[in-house]
Amino acid sequence: MGQFSYCTPLKTRDFDLSNDEGIDSFRSMIYSFFDEHGRILPWRTDYTPYDIFISEVMLQQTQVERVIPKFTEFKNRFPDFRSLAGASLDQVLAAWQGMGYNRRAVYLRDAARIIVEKFDGSLPTDPRQLHSLPGIGSATAASIAAFAFNAPVVFLETNIRTVYIYHFFESVTEPVPDSALYPVSELLLDRLNPRKWYSALMDYGTVLKKSVGNLSRKSTMYQKQTPFKNSNRFLRGAILRHLLKGDARTAKKLSSFLQTDTNRIQSVLQTLLDENIVIKRGAAYHIAK
Numbered sequence: 001m002g003q004f005s006y007c008t009p010l011k012t013r014d015f016d017l018s019n020d021e022g023i024d025s026f027r028s029m030i031y032s033f034f035d036e037h038g039r040i041l042p043w044r045t046d047y048t049p050y051d052i053f054i055s056e057v058m059l060q061q062t063q064v065e066r067v068i069p070k071f072t073e074f075k076n077r078f079p080d081f082r083s084l085a086g087a088s089l090d091q092v093l094a095a096w097q098g099m100g101y102n103r104r105a106v107y108l109r110d111a112a113r114i115i116v117e118k119f120d121g122s123l124p125t126d127p128r129q130l131h132s133l134p135g136i137g138s139a140t141a142a143s144i145a146a147f148a149f150n151a152p153v154v155f156l157e158t159n160i161r162t163v164y165i166y167h168f169f170e171s172v173t174e175p176v177p178d179s180a181l182y183p184v185s186e187l188l189l190d191r192l193n194p195r196k197w198y199s200a201l202m203d204y205g206t207v208l209k210k211s212v213g214n215l216s217r218k219s220t221m222y223q224k225q226t227p228f229k230n231s232n233r234f235l236r237g238a239i240l241r242h243l244l245k246g247d248a249r250t251a252k253k254l255s256s257f258l259q260t261d262t263n264r265i266q267s268v269l270q271t272l273l274d275e276n277i278v279i280k281r282g283a284a285y286h287i288a289k
Contacts, residue, residue, distance in 0.1 A: 015167060017187060026167070027190060027197075034200030037207065039064070042071055043147075047195060049123035050080055052148040056140055057108055061101050064206075070099055081121050084112035089277070090287040094244050100233070102240055106277055107135025125149045146198050152191040156181055159205025160198075161216040166208060175220040235260060235268045243278065243287050250283045 015029075016022035041064070043055035054074060058067045077095045078084040084092070087109060096105035111133040115123060123144075124130055130141035142155035156178055164184050169176045190197035209215070216222055238258050242249055251269060255262040269285055272278040279288045 049148040081112045085116040110134045146194045150195045152194045154186045158216040159202045163205045165215040177220045
């Protein structure tokens with residue numbers, strides 16, 4: 001029998017997690033939805049470790065609809081860890097254009113180099129080793145392990161939080177911490193097929209958000225997105241697009257092109273320098289190698 005101790009008074013939606021029948025009933029509901037409405041995604045074709053690694057990094061801060069075409073393009077350009085590891089940064093950034101958060105492209109290339117040099121081109125299976133790779137947090141490491149290797153690990157992300165808050169924390173008025181959601185996730189996890197379970201759960205959460213809203217806003221982990229237009233993130237992308245054209249640019253020229261104060265351009269360029277995305281020769285900036 002499943003053991004679950006509620007951290008706060010909860011209103012459940014027809015599922016009693018204090019017994020096996022309630023747990024099985026919830027899983028059956030999720031799987032029934034998935035069998036009828038599950039998404040067909042290119043990285044789910046055969047769940048290769050490389051496909052999962054690339055897709056999980058892309059999905060960190062980008063919606064599935066935007067990732068699908070870019071994933072296919074990126075994989076055609078860099079079909080495996082070795083080809084990605086051997087690419088120059090400008091090649092990877094050019095392939096990444098349109099995805100935003102360009103730092104992820106740097107992390108991908110750098111992680112690929114570590115995987116080739118340290119693990120002979122094979123993605124490690126241990127979430128702790130995955131977590132040690134550039135740009136891979138603990139949740140992403142666990143999701144990669146679950147999808148690439150069918151590992152029965154527990155992790156949370158926005159769609160999963162939406163599902164559990166909707167069904168088990170709807171009546172809670174205060175923000176719900178992950179410490180309350182983890183026991184639910186661990187209890188409900190299908191340890192015989194975590195890959196299918198998480199696929200089904202995420203797809204259900206995606207549809208649920210369209211009908212009831214993004215309930216992950218009730219999570220303590222929720223962070224409101226700042227406006228993109230004219231943000232530093234917007235300027236980072238614009239600067240990189242100019243530099244990827246191949247010509248070196250000074251801060252003054254970039255300021256003129258982007259019609260933005262030179263001091264602000266220099267501030268953004270400094271962050272790109274600090275992250276080893278660009279280099280400076282004299283007064284001109286270039287994409288790093």
